[in-house]
Amino acid sequence: MISNTKLILLIILFTLAQRPIETASNRSFPASFKFGIATSAHQIEGAWNEDGKGENIWDHICHTNPDYIDNGDNADLACDSYHKYKEDVAMLKDLGVNYYRFSLSWSRIIPLGIAGSPVNPAGIVYYQNLLQELIDNDIEPLVTIYCWDLPETVEEYGGFPNPEFEEHFAYYVRVVFQNFGHLVKYWITFNEPLESCYQGYGTGTMAPGYSHSGLTDYKCAHNIIKAHAKAYHVYDEEFRTQQQGSVGIVLDTSWYEPATGGAADVEASERALQFAFGWYMHPIAFGNYPPVMVERIDQRSEQQGFNTSRLPKFTEDEIEYIKGTYDFLAINTYTTVYAQAREEYDIDVISWDSDMNVDMFLDDSWEETGSSWLRVVPWGIRKLLNWLSKTYNNPEIFITENGVSDKDGLQDDQRINFFREYLSNVLDAVLDDGVNVTRYTAWSLMDNFEWQRGFSEKFGLYHVDFEDPERSRTPKASAEYYAQVIATRCLVDVCD
Ligand code: BGC
Numbered sequence: 001m002i003s004n005t006k007l008i009l010l011i012i013l014f015t016l017a018q019r020p021i022e023t024a025s026n027r028s029f030p031a032s033f034k035f036g037i038a039t040s041a042h043q044i045e046g047a048w049n050e051d052g053k054g055e056n057i058w059d060h061i062c063h064t065n066p067d068y069i070d071n072g073d074n075a076d077l078a079c080d081s082y083h084k085y086k087e088d089v090a091m092l093k094d095l096g097v098n099y100y101r102f103s104l105s106w107s108r109i110i111p112l113g114i115a116g117s118p119v120n121p122a123g124i125v126y127y128q129n130l131l132q133e134l135i136d137n138d139i140e141p142l143v144t145i146y147c148w149d150l151p152e153t154v155e156e157y158g159g160f161p162n163p164e165f166e167e168h169f170a171y172y173v174r175v176v177f178q179n180f181g182h183l184v185k186y187w188i189t190f191n192e193p194l195e196s197c198y199q200g201y202g203t204g205t206m207a208p209g210y211s212h213s214g215l216t217d218y219k220c221a222h223n224i225i226k227a228h229a230k231a232y233h234v235y236d237e238e239f240r241t242q243q244q245g246s247v248g249i250v251l252d253t254s255w256y257e258p259a260t261g262g263a264a265d266v267e268a269s270e271r272a273l274q275f276a277f278g279w280y281m282h283p284i285a286f287g288n289y290p291p292v293m294v295e296r297i298d299q300r301s302e303q304q305g306f307n308t309s310r311l312p313k314f315t316e317d318e319i320e321y322i323k324g325t326y327d328f329l330a331i332n333t334y335t336t337v338y339a340q341a342r343e344e345y346d347i348d349v350i351s352w353d354s355d356m357n358v359d360m361f362l363d364d365s366w367e368e369t370g371s372s373w374l375r376v377v378p379w380g381i382r383k384l385l386n387w388l389s390k391t392y393n394n395p396e397i398f399i400t401e402n403g404v405s406d407k408d409g410l411q412d413d414q415r416i417n418f419f420r421e422y423l424s425n426v427l428d429a430v431l432d433d434g435v436n437v438t439r440y441t442a443w444s445l446m447d448n449f450e451w452q453r454g455f456s457e458k459f460g461l462y463h464v465d466f467e468d469p470e471r472s473r474t475p476k477a478s479a480e481y482y483a484q485v486i487a488t489r490c491l492v493d494v495c496d
Contacts, residue, residue, distance in 0.1 A: 024424040026496055027431060029489040034140075036441040037092065037461070037482075038101035038401055040147035040191065042075055043448040045105060047082035051122035054111025056149040057159075057207040058451070068209065073454025079446055079464050080471045082126065087473065089133045091445060091462055095479060096486045099140035101400060101441050102130070103147035103191065104180075106154075106172055113151025115171035124179050131183040142400075142441075143184050144250065145176055145231070147191035148206070148451075155208050160220035161201060169227040173234055181243040188400070189231045192252040192332055193224040193280055202352055205452060213351040215310055218297075222312040225283050225322060232325035246327035249284065250400045253277040253331070255380035255387075256339040256360070264341035268358045272339045273387060275356040285392050287323035288314055297355050303347050310350070329392060332401035332443075335373065336380030337362060369414065370405035370457050376414075378421035385429040385437060396436050399426065403443035405450070405457040408476075415461070415478040420491050427491070442482060446473055 048059050062074035081088055092100050106113055108123035134141050146169075150159060154168050173189070190196070197220035199206035202213035210216060228249050235247050256272035258265040271292055274282070278290035288294070289311060297311040314322065337360045345354035366375035381402070388397060404418040419442065429435040447460035455466050461479040465472045485491060 024420045024491045025427050026490070026492050026494070027427060028495045029427060030430070031489070032438065033430070033489070034098040034439045035482075035486045036097050036099040036101055036140075036142060036439060037095060037445045038441045038443050039081070039088075039445050039448065040103040040144065040149075041105035041108070042078075042103075042147070042149040043444075043450070044079040044081040044088075044446070045108075046075065046077040046080045048074075048076045050082065051126075052108075052111060052120040053105065053123065054107035054113065054120075055152040056105070056107045057152055057155050058149055060152045060155075061207040061209060065209075069452055070454040070456045073449065073456075075449040077471070078449045079473075084471065085126075085130045086133055088445065089130075089137055089139065091473065091475075091479075092134075092139050093137050094475070095461070095483045097139060098486070099142050099186075099439070099441075100134055100445075101142040101144060101188075103144035103149075104176060105149055106146060107149065107151040109175060110151070110172055113154040113168055113172065114157065115167045117153075119175055127180060128183070131180060135183060140186070141184050142186040142188070143180070144188040144191050145173060146189065148196060150208075159201075159208060160197065160223050161216050163223060165223045166227040166230050170230050170234055173231040174238070177235060177239045177243070181239050181245065184243075185245045187235070187245055187247045188330060189228045189247065189249045190224055191250045193221060193228075193249070194252055194276060197221045197224065198352060213353070214355060215350065217352055218311050221279060222314075225280060226318065228284065229318075229322040229325045233321070248326045248328045248330045248398070249280070250330040250332055251277055251280050252401075253333060253384070255333070255336040255377070255384040256358075257336050257380065257383070259338045259340035259359075259361075262341075265339065268341040269339040271356060272337075272358045272360070273391075275352065275358075277388075278391075281329070281392065283314065283319075283322050284326050285324070287319035293355070296357070300347065300355055304350065310355075326395075328398050328438075329388060329395040330398045330400040331384075331388065333381060333384055333399070334402060334404070335375050336366075336377035336383075367414075369418075370407050371453075374404060376404065376418055376421070378418075378425050381422050382425035382429045382433070385426065385435045386433050389433070389435040394434075394436055396438055398439040398441070399437060400439075400441045401443040402440065403459050405459045407458075410463055410474060410476050412476045412478045415476070416481045419478065419482060419485070423485065423491055 066072035197217040201210045201220045202217035204211035232247050253276045256269045258269040274290040274292050282290040298309040301309045340359040342359040366377050406414045430437050444459045446462035447458040447464045450457040462473045
């Protein structure tokens with residue numbers, strides 16, 4: 001018979017064994033390393049139809065299909081940052097961040113979004129005020145031109161899958177560079193096109209909510225890559241000499257850890273990375289889609305009886321035009337997933353997943369968070385950074401999002417541990433592995449509209465009271481921790 005005390009002891013030991021013990025580094029971040037924090041327009045601004053702003057796809061889906069979002073939430077008021085941007089900047093100042101990554105709302109600047117359609121002067125004024133407020137407070141702006149809030153009219157014109165998309169985007173970026181370029185040195189064209197395309201047109205879990213994976217998501221990606229390259233060249237040819245800025249795109253991926261050391265699982269892990277990240281980065285770095293995507297999708301399309309591959313082709317001229325259109329590599333990453341080889345899907349299954357052909361799963365022992373897809377796996381970020389450095393020839397890397405959702409409230413110890421342990425792995429990648437990471441951006445400044453999850457998932461370092469019409473903000477314990485890291489460049493109490 002096992003005594004109760006022994007049983008309790010065993011349970012404690014078992015629980016501890018489940019959680020890998022991480023010890024944060026006591027080395028300092030290099031003096032040149034920059035720390036920032038991020039938000040995006042639709043998630044915080046509110047004022048959804050104020051001062052001439054047009055409707056975007058998330059306004060549209062929330063208003064026409066409230067069941068689509070948890071608790072029927074919408075972002076009509078969100079954190080009210082349209083009116084409270086000075087308070088946001090004061091929070092950034094308290095944190096001591098070197099820079100703020102935020103996004104512009106396309107439909108606030110050009111309500112219809114369509115090439116040649118009228119520009120909204122109030123939208124221009126809003127972002128000029130925000131930029132000026134940041135600069136007056138010595139906070140560098142890192143501006144995302146597009147983060148998921150497509151003007152509804154552009155969607156009604158066919159959205160990303162329509163080849164004309166590129167023209168609408170080129171019109172928008174010219175307006176952006178003309179009006180804000182004198183205040184901004186770092187530009188991001190798109191945030192996470194993988195999610196816009198795969199979830200927006202593949203699985204339907206993001207606006208506009210279509211589910212044609214293996215078809216429309218490939219067209220979406222194709223046109224976004226071309227629109228990104230065009231934006232890069234517009235900047236290069238018309239603005240760079242005068243404005244002296246840099247342009248990149250933010251891509252996202254998890255780390256795909258091989259389920260075993262066997263060759264088939266190692267290959268499955270590489271295939272997953274190529275399908276998720278290489279889908280976008282390979283063309284932008286080298287001109288075309290990763291060979292493994294081309295081979296597999298061409299072959300399956302043919303076996304399925306399609307006249308041409310479901311993966312669109314770039315022309316030789318396009319390949320030359322797209323290749324090298326990035327001044328830095330920007331990555332959003334949160335977690336790790338196991339990748340395992342599997343039997344080939346039935347040939348009649350048409351989807352990005354079946355084209356990729358990898359089984360994915362989480363380890364039950366990885367610490368859970370407030371989001372079902374996000375487990376705390378600090379070592380994964382170091383492996384991912386090494387993979388990026390090796391695969392893309394040691395580029396300058398910006399981590400443009402990393403963070404965690406929790407259920408902790410103001411004493412958010414899980415978030416503090418998350419930052420400490422992830423940052424420690426970033427530091428090891430920089431100091432020991434020679435990966436050229438120069439920026440780390442925490443997600444997110446404050447709790448906000450978490451897309452399909454509404455206000456139910458909380459990623460903020462500041463709590464926002466969504467019951468209060470004033471949307472009052474309160475720092476969580478993690479805000480204090482992050483401010484201390486930035487001030488000392490050290491993750492623990494004292495560094496060597
Ligand atoms: C997105 C954010 C989102 C965060 C947490 C990122 O993929 O860029 O908008 O809030 O993930 O889910």
